[in-house]
Amino acid sequence: MVGVFRWTAMAAAVCVAMALPAGAQGRGGSNRQVVVSAAISLTEVLQQLAPIYQARTGDRVVLNLGSSNTLARQITFGAGVDLFISADEAQMNAVAAQIDPATRVDLLSNQLAIAVPDDRPRVMASARDLLDPAVRRIAIGDPAAVPAGVYARQYLQTIGIWSDLAMKMVPSGSVRLALSAVESGAADAAIVYHTDIATSAHAREALIIPAAGGPRIVYPAALVRAGKNPDGGRRMLAFLRTPDAIAVFTRAGFIAPVPPRN
Amino acid sequence: MNAEIRDIAIFTTLAALAATAVMLVPGVAVAWLLARRQFPGKSLVETIVSLPLVMPPVATGLLLLWLFSRRGPLGALLVRAGIEIVFTPAAVVIAMAVMGLPLLVRTARAGFEQVTRRYEQIAETLGAGPWRVFSTVTLPLAARNILAGAMLGFSRALGEFGATIVVAGSIPGRTRTLAVGIYTFTETGQDQQAAVLLVISVSIAFLAVLASNRLARES
Numbered sequence: 001m002v003g004v005f006r007w008t009a010m011a012a013a014v015c016v017a018m019a020l021p022a023g024a025q026g027r028g029g030s031n032r033q034v035v036v037s038a039a040i041s042l043t044e045v046l047q048q049l050a051p052i053y054q055a056r057t058g059d060r061v062v063l064n065l066g067s068s069n070t071l072a073r074q075i076t077f078g079a080g081v082d083l084f085i086s087a088d089e090a091q092m093n094a095v096a097a098q099i100d101p102a103t104r105v106d107l108l109s110n111q112l113a114i115a116v117p118d119d120r121p122r123v124m125a126s127a128r129d130l131l132d133p134a135v136r137r138i139a140i141g142d143p144a145a146v147p148a149g150v151y152a153r154q155y156l157q158t159i160g161i162w163s164d165l166a167m168k169m170v171p172s173g174s175v176r177l178a179l180s181a182v183e184s185g186a187a188d189a190a191i192v193y194h195t196d197i198a199t200s201a202h203a204r205e206a207l208i209i210p211a212a213g214g215p216r217i218v219y220p221a222a223l224v225r226a227g228k229n230p231d232g233g234r235r236m237l238a239f240l241r242t243p244d245a246i247a248v249f250t251r252a253g254f255i256a257p258v259p260p261r262n
Numbered sequence: 263m264n265a266e267i268r269d270i271a272i273f274t275t276l277a278a279l280a281a282t283a284v285m286l287v288p289g290v291a292v293a294w295l296l297a298r299r300q301f302p303g304k305s306l307v308e309t310i311v312s313l314p315l316v317m318p319p320v321a322t323g324l325l326l327l328w329l330f331s332r333r334g335p336l337g338a339l340l341v342r343a344g345i346e347i348v349f350t351p352a353a354v355v356i357a358m359a360v361m362g363l364p365l366l367v368r369t370a371r372a373g374f375e376q377v378t379r380r381y382e383q384i385a386e387t388l389g390a391g392p393w394r395v396f397s398t399v400t401l402p403l404a405a406r407n408i409l410a411g412a413m414l415g416f417s418r419a420l421g422e423f424g425a426t427i428v429v430a431g432s433i434p435g436r437t438r439t440l441a442v443g444i445y446t447f448t449e450t451g452q453d454q455q456a457a458v459l460l461v462i463s464v465s466i467a468f469l470a471v472l473a474s475n476r477l478a479r480e481s
Contacts, residue, residue: 146450184348
């Protein structure tokens with residue numbers, strides 16, 4: 001649902017970007033806009049970082065936030081995005097033909113967590129507690145493509161309880177929609193990112209699935225060829241890898257830089 | 263066409279039929295009240311009934327979600343009675359009915375307004391009570407409009423997306439409808455599935471318009 005809004009916002013952003021004559025986008029590389037399509041789990045942290053980047057460079061950041069698969073679809077269909085930050089490698093691979101592969105980097109990592117409504121808080125010893133009959137509905141990102149859902153399924157398959165839980169699953173269009181199902185009390189639990197839960201007033205963390213035993217979560221970033229402002233995209237990507245930006249990411253609970261593959 | 267697609271088409275049609283059945287009695291009652299009676303708050307009822315027609319469907323969905331969620335006023339009562347609505351097929355039917363209702367009420371109301379008062383008055387002078395007048399004179403004379411309204415409501419229900427995806431989600435085999443399925447399959451890169459659903463939607467819409475045009479010509 002939010003996806004529809006995002007799509008509309010994106011369409012509007014792209015229209016604006018295309019309508020602006022090159023000269024109006026600023027002289028000497030300043031005051032230009034950088035369109036960043038980013039995984040929705042990065043919402044708050046990027047909203048925090050955008051003004052800092054803006055103050056340093058004069059570039060205006062337009063954030064197009066959505067489920068990574070939605071953003072990848074937009075890019076496939078030619079959206080004029082400068083920088084794409086996906087929540088998994090699969091969605092970045094899906095737009096391999098639209099990105100500049102030389103610019104692709106692994107930006108961040110994260111952990112999965114189980115969220116529960118704050119009026120029925122509980123602590124879980126392991127994800128196996130989801131088998132409890134009191135947990136009747138579990139919201140996850142759509143495991144067909146939404147990265148958080150793909151990771152969740154991967155993890156539950158690894159520990160051997162995916163098929164037992166399949167009937168309880170409510171696939172959602174994005175990880176934040178899964179979280180909001182818990183916030184409204186419509187779902188008894190949601191598998192989201194550890195960083196999502198801190199942004200919610202009505203969800204509590206029942207369990208963090210540690211990076212060591214969980215799926216390897218990687219947020220790759222790359223410049224998109226259809227972007228109108230490749231220099232700005234490059235500047236933004238470089239900024240996101242500075243110690244200042246990494247400090248903001250880390251404070252929000254992300255893991256940066258990405259630990260090496262074992 | 264695989265089993266999943268077939269089930270989505272069948273479920274959507276059944277849910278839209280159920281929604282039409284659900285909205286029929288209250289819809290006709292409200293239409294008659296608006297056409298024939300003056301009462302305090304009439305314009306308020308008129309406005310509320312038409313709201314889903316002009317509100318963004320997503321907003322209607324959000325309102326329903328709030329109403330029926332475990333923490334919502336209606337949802338809290340229902341949960342105590344062991345009934346859950348959100349993310350169930352019942353939520354699909356409710357979303358469809360709410361979105362289809364304004365079309366039924368407006369069309370049926372126009373039908374009641376076209377019924378000549380004199381026929382009803384004659385029936386009354388012949389000793390028929392209010393219910394008999396309604397069921398033997400008013401209702402048959404407005405039947406074509408009610409049918410047309412029900413068909414409009416049904417068609418609207420078939421294509422409902424915004425409210426459905428919010429309050430019922432897109433659970434395969436449980437709440438996924440044609441419209442929601444097209445969206446979900448597109449978003450998740452399952453283009454072939456989306457294309458098949460698209461063809462089914464176009465076919466159903468084509469038949470519905472054909473049928474309603476024929477109905478209009480006959481009248």
